Amino acid sequence: MPGRSDLGVRLRRRALGLALWGACGALFAQQATVRDDRGVEHRFDTPPQRVVTLLPSLTEAVCAVGACDRLVGTDRYSNWPAHVVALPKLGGLDDAVVERIVALRPGVVLAASSTRALARLESLGLKVLRFDSDRHEQVRATLQRMGQLFGAEQAAQSAWQAVEADIAAAAAQVPPALRGRRVYFETDATPYAAGEASFVGQTLQRLHLRNIAPAALGAFPRLSPEFVVQAQPEVILAARRNAVQMVSRPGWGRLPALRGGQVCAFDEATYELLIRPGPRMGEAARAMAACLAGLPPLTSTAPAAPTSGVALPRN
Numbered sequence: 001m002p003g004r005s006d007l008g009v010r011l012r013r014r015a016l017g018l019a020l021w022g023a024c025g026a027l028f029a030q031q032a033t034v035r036d037d038r039g040v041e042h043r044f045d046t047p048p049q050r051v052v053t054l055l056p057s058l059t060e061a062v063c064a065v066g067a068c069d070r071l072v073g074t075d076r077y078s079n080w081p082a083h084v085v086a087l088p089k090l091g092g093l094d095d096a097v098v099e100r101i102v103a104l105r106p107g108v109v110l111a112a113s114s115t116r117a118l119a120r121l122e123s124l125g126l127k128v129l130r131f132d133s134d135r136h137e138q139v140r141a142t143l144q145r146m147g148q149l150f151g152a153e154q155a156a157q158s159a160w161q162a163v164e165a166d167i168a169a170a171a172a173q174v175p176p177a178l179r180g181r182r183v184y185f186e187t188d189a190t191p192y193a194a195g196e197a198s199f200v201g202q203t204l205q206r207l208h209l210r211n212i213a214p215a216a217l218g219a220f221p222r223l224s225p226e227f228v229v230q231a232q233p234e235v236i237l238a239a240r241r242n243a244v245q246m247v248s249r250p251g252w253g254r255l256p257a258l259r260g261g262q263v264c265a266f267d268e269a270t271y272e273l274l275i276r277p278g279p280r281m282g283e284a285a286r287a288m289a290a291c292l293a294g295l296p297p298l299t300s301t302a303p304a305a306p307t308s309g310v311a312l313p314r315n
Contacts, residue, residue, distance in 0.1 A: 031043070031044065031045050031046070032044050032047070032148045032149060032151070033148075034129065034145050034148050034149050035145075036129040036130045036131060036145070037113055037130055037131050037132045037138070037141075038113060038130050040130075042108075042127055042129060044107075044108075044149065047067070047070075047149060047150045047151050048070060048106070048107030048108040048149065048150075049070055049107055050070065050072045050104065050105055050106045050107045051067070051070040051071050051072065051106060051107065051108055051109075051110065052071075052072060052073045052074070052090065052101055052104060052106040052108075052109045052110070053071065053073075053074045053075065053078065053109075053110045053111070054074070054075045054090065054091075054092070054093070054096055054109065054110065054111035054112065054115050055075055055078075055093075055110070055111060055112045055115075055131075055133075056074075056075065056077045056078045056079070056080070056276055056278070057133055057139070057142075057276050057277050057278035058110045058111070058112075058131060058142070058278075059071065059074045059075070059078035059080075059084055060078075060080055060081075060276065060278040060279050060280060061142055061143055061146045061159075061278050061279055062110070062146060062150075063080075063081055063084070064143065064146070064155070064156070064159040064278070064279035065143070065146045065147050065150055065152040065155040065156050065159065066150070066152050066155050067146070067149075067150040067152065068081065068083070068084070070150070071084060071087055072087065072088070072104045072106060073087055073088040073089070073090045073100070073101065073104050073106070074087050074088075074089065074090065075089065075090060075091065075092050075093075075096070076089040076090070076091060076092055077092065080280070088100065088104065091117075093112060093114055093115050093116065094116050095116075096111075096115060096116070096117040096121075098117050098120055098121060098124070101117075101121060101126070102121075102124055102126065106126060107127065108126075108127050108128075108129060108149070109121055109126050109127065109128045109129070110129050110131065111128060111129070111130060111131070112130070112131060112132070112133070113130040113131065113132050115130075118130060129145075129149075131145075133199065133277035133278070134197070134198055134199060134219045134277070135197070135198070135199050135202060135219075136199055136202045136203075136281070138199075138277070139163075139199060139277045139278060139279075139281065140160050140163075142278075143156045143159050143160050143279060144156050144157075144160075159279045160279075162279075162282055163279060163281050163282040164282070165282065166281075166282025166283060166285055166286055167203060167206050167281070167282050167285040168206075169286065170206075170207060170282070170285035170286045170288065170289035171206050171207050171208060171285075171289070173286075173289040173290070173292075173293050174207050174208055174209075174289050174292050174293065175292065175293055175295075177297070177298055178208070178209065178235060178292055178295070178298070179208035179209070180208060180209075180210055181209055181210065181234040181235050181262075181298075182209075182210050182211075182212050182231060182232065182233045182234045182235070183204055183209040183210060183211055183212065183233055183234070183235045183236070183237065184211075184212050184213075184228060184231065184233035184235070184236050184237075184257070185200055185201070185204060185211070185236075185237045185238070186236065186237070186238035186239070186242055186243075187200075187220055187275060188242075189242045189245075190222055191222070191223050191225065191228060192220055192221065192222050192223070193212070193213040193220065193221060193223050193228075194211075194213070194219075194220055194275070195211060195213035195214065195215060195217050195218060195219055195220060195221050196211045196213060196214055196215040197215040197217075197218060197219045198219035198220055199219075199277045199281065200274065200275065201213070201215075201219070203281065203284065203285050203288070204237075204288075206285065207285065207288060207289060207292070209235060212227075212228070212231035212233050225249060225250065225251070225252070226251070228252070228255070229251040229252060229254070229255065232255060232256055233255060233256070233257050234256045234257055234260075234262055234298070235257050235262045235263075235264075235292070235295075236255070236257040236258070236262065236263045236264070237263075237264045237266070237274075237288065237291075238263070238264070238265060238266070238271075239265070239266055239268065239271040240265040240266060240267055240268075240271070241268075243263050243264075243265035244265065246258060246263075260296065260298060261295065261296045262295050262296070262298065263295075264288065264291035264292065264295070266287070266291070270287050273287060274287065274288065
């Protein structure tokens with residue numbers, strides 16, 4: 001019959017074994033395999049502690065799942081939440097500063113698939129995940145992958161549910177008289193538009209508007225000025241800097257949207273929000289709907305001066 005000392009040893013060994021088993025279980029629970037948008041699977045034994053993002057929407061997605069404190073550097077345009085402004089800025093899609101990124105020793109680099117420096121970063125031994133974000137489905141998938149990467153699946157699910165709830169609330173706010181109206185969303189004065197195939201176009205569709213740029217033209221097509229004139233949009237959404245000079249473009253003064261003042265001209269910060277495919281898309285939909293709700297009646301046909309007929313977003 002074993003003595004008390006032997007029994008005590010066995011009990012302590014058993015307790016130690018259970019503790020080690022629990023620790024291993026906890027470690028296993030943190031392991032994740034994340035497939036990026038080029039189809040490459042990346043394995044992480046633990047959530048990365050040092051993260052570089054090279055796209056504002058990816059910065060916001062990291063923060064949306066509660067991993068903002070893991071960021072050690074971002075692209076130059078990341079500015080939300082406010083405290084990421086102080087992080088090292090590492091260039092953008094075409095001019096990422098490879099040496100500075102490497103010096104930060106990131107456990108992972110999160111970037112758009114179109115970022116030019118990704119192959120070089122990988123050749124230097126960094127783990128790079130590539131993401132596409134042209135459509136709502138891709139934004140949702142990105143959030144889900146962030147949840148996998150940081151062990152925050154519930155936070156990722158909640159973030160997307162908030163987007164959906166906000167878009168639904170925004171849709172209900174759009175005046176019935178505007179539903180089904182032709183809309184032109186300008187992304188650049190060249191002009192470029194947010195077409196049906198883009199995440200912006202999907203939001204506009206959810207807001208019951210009909211895009212003049214069909215999906216066949218791509219997500220963000222370059223349109224000829226004559227195309228816009230022929231399409232005769234009844235509602236226009238654009239950055240204020242572009243909206244105020246639209247009436248001076250050849251032939252544009254006859255557009256129903258400009259003649260009737262059906263123009264949403266957004267300040268720089270709000271416009272920036274509208275064109276970011278991330279966890280704040282619901283907030284963007286609310287900003288659009290708030291402006292649409294404040295437009296003058298469609299029966300108005302008074303010619304618009306360069307700075308008139310522009311409804312400012314109420315936010």
